[in-house]
Amino acid sequence: MTQTGINGAPAKSPPKLPTWLGLLLADKFATVAVIFLCLVAIAALIGPALLDGVASKVAFRGRNLAPFQLDHGWLMILGSDSLGRPILARIIVAAQNTMMIAAFTVVAASCIGAALGLVAGYSRKFLSDAILRLADVIMSFPSLLLAVIVLYMLEPAVGNLVIVLAITRIPVYLRTTRAEVLEIRERMFVQAAKVMGASSWRIAFVHILPMVLPTLLTIATLDFAFVMLAESSLSFLGIGIQPPEVTWGLMVAQGRPYMNQAWWLSFWPGLFIVLTAMSLNLVSNWLRIVLDPTQRWRLEKRRETTNG
Amino acid sequence: MGRFVLKRSLFSLVSLFGLLVLVFFLSRLTGDPAALYLPVDAPQSVRDAFREARGLNDPLISQFGDFLFNLAQFDFGDSLRRQRPAFDVVMEAFPWTLGLAGLTMALVLSGAVVLGALAAIKVGGVFDRISSVISLAAASAPDFWLALMAIFIFAVGLGWVPTSGTGTPWHWILPVAVLFVRPFGLVLQVVRSSMITALSSAYVKTARAKGVKQRAITFVHALRNAMLPVITVAGDQAAGLLNGAVVVESVFGFPGVGKLMIDSILQRDFTVVLAAIMVTSLAIFTMNLLIDLAYALLDPRIRY
Amino acid sequence: MAEHVLEVRDLSVEFHTAGKVVEAVRNVSFHLDRGETLAILGESGSGKSVSASAVMDLIDCPPGRITSGAITYRGEDLLHMPAGKRREINGRKIAMIFQDPLAHLNPVYPVGWQIAEAMRVHGMPAGDARRRAIALMERVGIRDAEQRAKAYPHQFSGGQRQRLMIAMALGYDPDVLIADEPTTALDVTVQLQILRLLQELRDETGMGLLLITHDLGVVAEMADRAIVMNAGEVVETGAVRDVLKHPSHAYTQKLIAAVPGQGSIRHSAIGVAEPILSVRNLNKHFGAYHALRDVSFDLRAGETVAIVGESGSGKSTTARAIVRLDDADSGSVHYGGRDLCALSDKEMFLLRRDIQMVFQDPTQSLNPRMSVFQIISEAWRIHADIVPRGQWRERVLELLDLVGLQPEHADRYPHQFSGGQRQRIAIARALAMQPRIIICDEAVSALDVSVQSQVIRLLDSLRDRLGVAFIFIAHDLPVVRDFADRVVVMKEGVIVEEGDVVQIFEAPVHAYTQALLAASLEADPDQRGKHQSESA
Secondary structure, X not given: OHHHHOOOOOOOOOOOHHHHHHHHHOOHHHHHHHXXXXXXXXXXXXXXXXXXXXXXOOOHHHOOOOOOOXXXXXXXXXXXXXXXXXXXXXXXXXXXXXXXXXXXXXXXXXXXXXXXXXXXXXXXXXXXHXXXXXXXXXXXXXXXXXXXXXXXXXXXXXXXXXXXXXXXXXXXXXXXHHHHHHHHOOOHHHHHHHHHOOOHHHHHHHHHHHHHHHHHHHHHHHHHHHHHHHHHHHHHHOOOOOOOOOOHHHHHHHHHHHOOOOOHHHHHXXXXXXXXXHHHHHHHHHHXXXXXXXXXXXXXXXXXXHHO | OHHHHHHHHHHHHHHHHHHHHHHHHHHHHOOOHHHHHOOOOOOHHHHHHXXXXXXXXXXXXXXXXXXXHHHHOOOOOEOOOOOOEXXXXXXXXXXXXXXXXXXXXXXXXXXXXXXXXXXHHOOOOHHHHHHHHHHHHXXXXXXXXXXXXXXXXXXXXXXXXXXXXXXXXXXXXXHHHHHHHHHHHHHHHHHHHHHHHHHOOHHHHHHHHHOOOHHHHHHHHHHHHHHHHHHHHHHHHHHHHHOOOHHHHHHOOOOOHXXXXXXXXXXXOHHHHHXXXXXXXXXXXXXXXXXXXXXXXXXXXXXX | OOOOOEEEEEEEEEEEEOOXXXXXXXXXXXXXXXXXXXXXXXXXXXXXXXXXXXXXXXXXXXXXXXXXXXXXXXXXXXXXXXXXXHHHHEOOOEEEEOOOHHHHOOOOOOHHHHHHHHHHOOOOOHHHHHHHHHHXXXXXXXXXHHHHOOOOHHHOOHHHHHHHHHHHHOOOOOOEEEEEOXXXXXXXXXXXXXXXXXXXXXXXXXXXXXXEEOXXXXXXXXXXXXXXXXXXXXXXXXXXXXXXXXXXXXXXXXXXXXXXXOOOOOOOOOOOOOEEEEEEEEEEEEOOEEEEEEEEEEEEOOOEEEEEOXXXXXXXXXXXXXXXXXXXXXXXXXXXXXXXXXOOHHHHHHHHOOEEEEOOOHHHHOOOOOOHHHHHHHHHHHOOOXXXXXXXXXXXXXXXXXXXXOHHHHHOOHHHOOHHHHHHHHHHHHHHOOOOXXXXXXXXXXOOHHHHXXXXXXXXXXXXXXXXXXXXXXXXXHHHHOOOOEEEEEEOOEEEEEEEHHHHHHOOOOHHHHHHHXXXXXXXXXXXXXXXXXXX
């Protein structure tokens, strides 16, 4: 009873922008992760326009050049591939497809999943059950295999890849949203809105959705990493992106036959996958703490001690 | 209890049925099944004979009826490449996958529970830092890349273990090690957060007021309460492995369901794919049922 | 001066929270001897529980930290004792029971095992511990203890769970038992049984009882001495008679003045006006459980009807059925010539503005993401014809003034307010609809005593100024004494008695009403022992 002000801290509104920055700087790992992700995003946005020519220029004399040599210019710092193309340039160019596929997938899956979850959590039993069973069917199906089968029957283009990956990820958002909605709709402020005569639409979008968003944001960040890994696996198996298009996963696959002579062909793109996924994980963890009022003091306290 | 098992089985049968229907119609509607089942270079006469023999000229609905009728007897037809019942082919591969999944998950669970519990005792302490770094890196590494690097370093470079295939216990080391990484990272994260919640709960306060030792509080009072979410996530990961660790099995030439499935897809051996989906789905259903029973065993408030 | 069993000297504890350091406890000193009961009295945030947690080494650091002071048990310093030795004292020499026994019992182990564990950890052989656990369960009044020892916490009622907690604390006949709000979550009749049990056990074993509570009635009933805490400091200390009868500190005086049920009973001036709301034969089932059985009553314009009952009585279910949050299985609610239960959602929408509700916990009933202005003006967003958009701001400020808040509060968020202020916001939100009826569902139960009386005074003035009729739901009789015109007493879904407030308090007819009245504790040590529990 006495400690409610301390342990059961009342729910707070999310922090404002300058506070966000402060809270980010309080977590050094998250700061580094955000900087890295910004670099990747920049590479994805302008990389292909800048480096497309360099990245696809075949030079048979410079095949499988070892990394860490500056004799052939800084683009060769990570070595060259089996066609003599600079690996660094190819990684930067490939960032676009890799990021784009993951981003579209996550946006599509989270929007559809959240919408279905809201409906499932807020509608009558029959519809809710039907939606849940659908999610069960999708989930009981091996997601990678679903992708393999569908992409084998359809054409493995970027669009189809996004659709297939998005379908396999919808249940995650659906279930999370539904579970949260079921909990939030029983809260008193939702009941109060009902007593005032608020429409279901109003309750779902004005009262419930804003409460679910932080959770969805956290999951989406984490899921971005998951989707990126899934796309890489598909491309690695040869049923994702097809050459001459390129993603990091495909680069790893293309380096596989040369593994024994030139390990760097597979190593570098794989390392970028790891680093990006790790950064996303870090940011997701940080978000989870920032958006949870009972946890946020940890960052605020850390910030205090570093400042003062 | 019996009712619950029955109800769950019915639900799963419905899901499984939906799945197979989906695959059946996808395979029929997205193109000529003969093209799916036969090699690309098969002459037209072979195609016609195939269509006739398989009843592919019948109306779709009667084809579907035949499909279901055979399904009920686990008869998926013969594998085109191996000239044997597809079901038998799958059942040969399944024990390998089961062994791989079982061994990996046993290691994952025991490792993650111990390290995660130790990390949760002192948030921000040594174990906590170690476990966050490990879980973060492990959850972020793509398995195909790990597999390539592992082969390059441990098999080719150092020559400690064979590169691929089966035969000796040594052949299991790399596949298990690579498969271990991601589930370990994910389960470790869940154990840690779930344990932190459990350790800050009111009943732990009571135990401290009783004078119970920290070790007993952690492993007796908190752990059992924290296990439910852990089992859920571990179950998801195990399902992924049972579905056949496609990438890892094919990189290491491990004769499990995953490798069989991807090979069959690439060789257009569609009967095998269907049989494999059926078998793995049943395995996953059985596992989920066991997990539900484990819930009831761990938490007396859950009764079916 | 003889050595005290437990002595706390100049204890200060601080918590790091939300970017600032809060001194939860400042220079608190008290002592306890065997065989006596010391009450620490305080409202939420007063630091009373923190002091007890410090004694039991239960403060999590971080965020908490003991900054100064000493705690001694029989002269031994507890704060600087090695962990192993300290653990020997916890549970064995000093034991503790808590407010919410369901949360404080481990849900996945049998209760007998948990009680025995308290002895096993201090070295008692498993067989002996088990036998003693069963004996203790019998002692605290659990029937069929041998069998029930194998059951799990969720299979017991709230009162039984608290008995189990007590059994767990008694394993080694401790010198000191700390009881942190042991009866707060319990019904009044059960509360009295638990308090009796604690008293008996104290006399039997000669232990010292440290009772932490916000309830002056509990203090008057139980304590020998009392200390009063406010905002982390001890403001008054002394024998319980002195503290309650002749309080010297202003805070204590305010606290005692705020205790409900002391004023003169309101004499209803409503007479026999036509009812504006008639509830007839409401029935409701939850599965096999019959939650409402033929509930019928009337509400007249400007009148206040109190519905009083313990948990499971169906009082909240009735309220929810009236506003159609849950539909009743059968029966009718007549309002304005129509049956609310038979209306379509659309027709109900038009009548909703007339009947508004104020909920129990204002922390929960206000959307944390909306500003006060948004919360209050939402009514007009939904019912567009009440106030034209241009006047929203002006009208919000008027409403804030009406409920005793300031204009600058309009743009703040709920978490920036105290509990009482939040409840005022919730009342303003209800008034925004210009309702004719307001249903208060335990609207003051979650508030501190002093705040409780302020909110009730506010409701009282609104009734007089605006002519709003109230249905006032409460679990306790004294709260409604100064406020209601008529009282409806419910038990297990049935209205057992209904009558004028004077009649209910002065000449209750039904045995249950009498039991409820008998079990409510007055803040007067001279009334001690006069209360009877329904059945022990």
